[in-house]
Amino acid sequence: MTGRVSGEVAPVSGAEFTGAELSESVRATIETLPPEIVIVDQDIVASYARDQSRFTDSALPAAVFAPRTTEEVAACMAAAHRNSVTVVPRGAGSGLSGAANAVAECVVLSLHRMTAIREVDAVNRIAVVEPGVVTADLRARVAADGLFYPPDPGSVEFSTIGGNVATNAGGMCCVKYGVTGDFVLGLQVVLADGRIMRTGRRTVKGVAGYDLTHLMVGSEGTLGIITEITVKLLPAPRPAQTLVASFPTLDGAGRTVSEIARSGSIPSMLEILDRTTVQAVDAASGMGIGSDTAALLIVQSDDVDADAVLARVESICRNFDAEDVVLSSDPMESAMLLEARRLALPALERLGDWLLDDVAVPVSRIAELIESIETIAAEHGLTIGVFGHAGDGNLHPTIIYDESDAGSREAAISAFDAITRRALELGGTITGEHGVGRLKARWLTVEHDETSAAVHRAVKTALDPTGILNPGSVLTS
Numbered sequence: 001m002t003g004r005v006s007g008e009v010a011p012v013s014g015a016e017f018t019g020a021e022l023s024e025s026v027r028a029t030i031e032t033l034p035p036e037i038v039i040v041d042q043d044i045v046a047s048y049a050r051d052q053s054r055f056t057d058s059a060l061p062a063a064v065f066a067p068r069t070t071e072e073v074a075a076c077m078a079a080a081h082r083n084s085v086t087v088v089p090r091g092a093g094s095g096l097s098g099a100a101n102a103v104a105e106c107v108v109l110s111l112h113r114m115t116a117i118r119e120v121d122a123v124n125r126i127a128v129v130e131p132g133v134v135t136a137d138l139r140a141r142v143a144a145d146g147l148f149y150p151p152d153p154g155s156v157e158f159s160t161i162g163g164n165v166a167t168n169a170g171g172m173c174c175v176k177y178g179v180t181g182d183f184v185l186g187l188q189v190v191l192a193d194g195r196i197m198r199t200g201r202r203t204v205k206g207v208a209g210y211d212l213t214h215l216m217v218g219s220e221g222t223l224g225i226i227t228e229i230t231v232k233l234l235p236a237p238r239p240a241q242t243l244v245a246s247f248p249t250l251d252g253a254g255r256t257v258s259e260i261a262r263s264g265s266i267p268s269m270l271e272i273l274d275r276t277t278v279q280a281v282d283a284a285s286g287m288g289i290g291s292d293t294a295a296l297l298i299v300q301s302d303d304v305d306a307d308a309v310l311a312r313v314e315s316i317c318r319n320f321d322a323e324d325v326v327l328s329s330d331p332m333e334s335a336m337l338l339e340a341r342r343l344a345l346p347a348l349e350r351l352g353d354w355l356l357d358d359v360a361v362p363v364s365r366i367a368e369l370i371e372s373i374e375t376i377a378a379e380h381g382l383t384i385g386v387f388g389h390a391g392d393g394n395l396h397p398t399i400i401y402d403e404s405d406a407g408s409r410e411a412a413i414s415a416f417d418a419i420t421r422r423a424l425e426l427g428g429t430i431t432g433e434h435g436v437g438r439l440k441a442r443w444l445t446v447e448h449d450e451t452s453a454a455v456h457r458a459v460k461t462a463l464d465p466t467g468i469l470n471p472g473s474v475l476t477s
């Protein structure tokens with residue numbers, strides 16, 4: 001699924017090394033590096049060409065570098081800088097915006113061998129990790145000490161902390177806990193020319209200098225290579241209680257979300273599935289949620305007074321005409337109630353080829369966005385299912401199309417653009433969590449004003465003056 005070839009390293013051999021397919025500059029870069037961190041086997045290299053996105057360009061990388069230490073990363077970057085070789089950093093390749101896609105003549109720098117959890121400090125509630133650590137592994141490790149690392153992207157079982165930081169990944173917990181960046185205290189970063197920089201702190205507070213840590217967060221491999229991350233941890237919360245409510249109208253569900261926000265209750269999860277998604281889930285699972293359901297809300301609370309929080313939420317749901325409200329405090333039953341959300345994307349995937357979008361609007365406007373998407377689907381003759389994180393306004397419209405049909409492909413990309421435009425009109429953003437990458441690079445200057453775009457370019461030039469880091473991602477030029 002991720003295209004990652006974990007741990008497989010084919011050292012460059014003399015025969016391969018003299019291969020005509022390697023340019024002089026790539027050969028000169030490779031020559032200075034330990035052979036065991038260089039992969040040129042074309043079959044393996046090919047598996048590093050793309051992430052999980054659709055409608056994004058990619059190319060076969062010339063080679064893959066798989067360094068084991070910060071010093072080796074620095075050596076890779078210094079050599080690439082000297083020889084003007086383009087470098088595309090890569091975690092697990094699970095991204096959905098083409099940000100880790102290789103470009104022609106580039107080297108992919110994969111962090112998959114840097115998997116140490118160096119420190120878990122229960123008193124200061126921090127962990128220090130290497131970038132290739134899989135997110136679920138960190139969550140499990142700190143849980144063993146009664147601690148909690150909240151960020152939980154849907155890819156938690158295979159994406160890496162480095163990739164999560166570089167995309168500022170979100171997930172279902174964000175409504176209460178925030179995004180990955182809210183848990184990043186400090187970083188070690190290798191700059192484009194191979195210099196090693198420390199940013200941030202290990203302390204609860206700290207305001208010394210510009211916030212370079214959060215300049216790197218979400219920079220999608222365009223400003224530096226993250227080689228160590230210090231994250232903040234929380235005490236483990238209580239097991240969550242769950243509520244599921246079905247609504248006969250989208251408006252009722254939308255107003256419920258707004259009212260939950262207004263009430264001051266902060267659930268630890270507040271997810272929505274629209275009619276199309278509910279029907280796809282029913283068809284895939286036989287769950288029987290019902291064809292009359294216009295929207296399903298799934299709410300969790302892990303507060304000490306979760307009973308009271310969910311009682312308030314239930315009463316709000318009923319005020320807005322929820323048809324069916326089911327509550328559970330039993331962890332097994334809660335997991336079953338979450339099944340519809342877990343199945344949302346797999347169920348939509350069964351309907352055809354899919355293009356997953358990621359936009360965010362103010363929470364008060366999610367019903368308007370979903371209504372607009374219904375109109376866009378009808379206008380384009382496409383099925384579009386919507387699910388996502390209603391509690392923070394971040395939705396994932398999923399466009400179903402036929403990859404083998406040029407007209408259907410064209411309709412899909414046109415609908416994708418229409419949804420992105422509509423999110424901006426509603427006061428939202430072109431991406432809530434998946435990042436800009438190559439998929440939405442042309443939209444960045446639509447969202448940001450000219451001055452902001454100029455500052456983006458100035459920052460890029462300051463940190464990567466020759467433009468060797470991940471060109472074409474985030475910024476179009």
Ligand SMILES: Cc1cc2nc3c(=O)[nH]c(=O)nc-3n(C[C@H](O)[C@H](O)[C@H](O)COP(=O)(O)OP(=O)(O)OC[C@H]3O[C@@H](n4cnc5c(N)ncnc54)[C@H](O)[C@@H]3O)c2cc1C
Pocket residue numbers: 051052088089090091092093094095096099100111131152153154155158159160161162163164165166167168169170171172219220221222224225226227433434435470473
């Ligand atoms: C089924 C599925 C569900 C998903 N659910 C979510 C979700 O709920 N929320 C969410 O936010 N995303 C989600 N994603 C998208 C994706 O998993 C995230 O963007 C994730 O953070 C990418 O991590 P990765 O390790 O795979 O990084 P990659 O895809 O390999 O890289 C992503 C970007 O980070 C850069 N990068 C990677 N490592 C480093 C590093 N060490 N230093 C500098 N740059 C680096 C790359 O150059 C690229 O620009 C999902 C993806 C899938 C396939």
